[in-house]
Amino acid sequence: MKPDHGIRILINRLARIDSAAGWAGGLNPTQRAALEYLSEANQFSRSPSHVADYLGTTRGTMSQTLKALVRKGYAAEHRQKSDQRSISYELTEAGAAAVTEPNPIADAIGSLPASVQAALKEGLLQSLRLALAANGGQSFGKCKTCAYHDAASESGFCTLLGLGLEPGESDKICVEHKEA
Amino acid sequence: MKPDHGIRILINRLARIDSAAGWAGGLNPTQRAALEYLSEANQFSRSPSHVADYLGTTRGTMSQTLKALVRKGYAAEHRQKSDQRSISYELTEAGAAAVTEPNPIADAIGSLPASVQAALKEGLLQSLRLALAANGGQSFGKCKTCAYHDAASESGFCTLLGLGLEPGESDKICVEHKEA
DNA sequence: GCCATTAGTATCGACTCGCTACTATATCAA
DNA sequence: TTGATATAGTAGCGAGTCGATACTAATGGC
Missing domain, CATH: 1.10.10.10 (Winged helix-like DNA-binding domain superfamily/Winged helix DNA-binding domain)
Structure with missing residues (x-):
């Protein structure tokens, strides 16, 4: 068809x-x-x-x-x-x-x-x-919806890279993003 | 904003x-x-x-x-x-x-x-x-939804150009299209 | 018959695009 | 340690889009 x-x-x-x-x-x-x-x-x-x-x-x-x-x-x-x-x-x-x-x-x-x-x-x-x-x-999603995102610390923390995020960065797009 | x-x-x-x-x-x-x-x-x-x-x-x-x-x-x-x-x-x-x-x-x-x-x-x-x-x-709409389209005749008629349409043509896109 | 309008095209420079080939760095294994 | 292999970025090629401009040819109004 x-x-x-x-x-x-x-x-x-x-x-x-x-x-x-x-x-x-x-x-x-x-x-x-x-x-x-x-x-x-x-x-x-x-x-x-x-x-x-x-x-x-x-x-x-x-x-x-x-x-x-x-x-x-x-x-x-x-x-x-x-x-x-x-x-x-x-x-x-x-x-x-x-x-x-x-x-x-x-x-x-x-x-x-x-x-x-x-x-x-x-x-x-x-x-x-x-x-x-x-x-x-x-998927190129945002940090805040990511399985590796830890929102507990000040401006967010990436548990995959083991790094703290800059302020506002949890609202940005990331290549490593994995849907939570 | x-x-x-x-x-x-x-x-x-x-x-x-x-x-x-x-x-x-x-x-x-x-x-x-x-x-x-x-x-x-x-x-x-x-x-x-x-x-x-x-x-x-x-x-x-x-x-x-x-x-x-x-x-x-x-x-x-x-x-x-x-x-x-x-x-x-x-x-x-x-x-x-x-x-x-x-x-x-x-x-x-x-x-x-x-x-x-x-x-x-x-x-x-x-x-x-x-x-x-x-x-x-x-708008580039189709003949059959056009104000100039006359569906009475065999395969449709364009009252703007004064021409009969080919079979199947009433389902085609036209530059002269005007929403009925 | 004159003239403005319209349809299509050629040409220019900047650039995207897929592709291949290359360099430099990084990683892993023997 | 030393390769072998993978990865990140780039240069260069040929085809073709893109906006812009400048043309030709046909049309239509007056």
Whole structure:
């Protein structure tokens, strides 16, 4: 039987229309998506490999994209002490400002009834979970919903890495995330 | 206030993951999206301009993309008699086959409960309508839901163009569509 | 017949994309 | 300790999208 591509095509079309609006500030849509991920990810999850996994592209492409962001002043490289091979990118002030800019698609969605928004988000999340499971991908959830998260200490503690979290970091995305 | 980009980012991420799977058969994701549109649009709606409007890109880019599809044997050009400037593209057999191929994201969505799928589709459609209205874009609906559609005759009649429709065409997308 | 409009295209520079090949660091085992 | 192997990041290739601009050709109004 012919598969029903209807919803998939709707998602792609919305993303495409959003892309057309994503060229603001000298950025292109991919660079903007990477920037948005960096703003949501914790310090252990901001390497080229991680961003590539999250966005479904390759290390090579993402390496170039991140270097472009640095060149444009939206991000900065930061070599890790623990593993000299890996690099953690972080947003500059300009980068942090760019991700909060208004956006027509976000506005359109925001003006929908709350119940419709909730149903939409739930449907998208379930689709994403299934798609990632089929791909063998990671969940990329937030620390506070993670099985390794210990909320007892001051600003949270990661029992997997044996490290304390920075303030506010329990609300960030982590590559090691495992649903509690 | 900082806008909530959550749902927008989910949509983009799903589209991005889908894109990675969209390289099958020597096509790239954009070429596939154009092919999918051509398979759903009626004979008056398959020009470079129309596909560009539908997918939110420019005539120049879409012109190149459609020529690539012809070069690869998935589509064919067809000059209109009425207006010698415009071109209508149509799918070849290979093109028609390519749009029915299975797809991991479509499968994931298809395996969700019917109620979740319905809510998802409804939320996406409402978002799309608002986004298009904000952009001044067309609705691109199907003939059978159009104010100009007269279902009395054999296979439908377009009262705007004053033309009879081909069999099955009332289920196709039209640029001139106006919600009844 | 003139002129503004429209449809399609060619070309430019920047960039993504998958891919392959390479370097440097890290890890593990004999 | 010394390989052997895996991992992180990158450079470079060819194809092609993308916005932008500048063109040609056909159309339609006046």
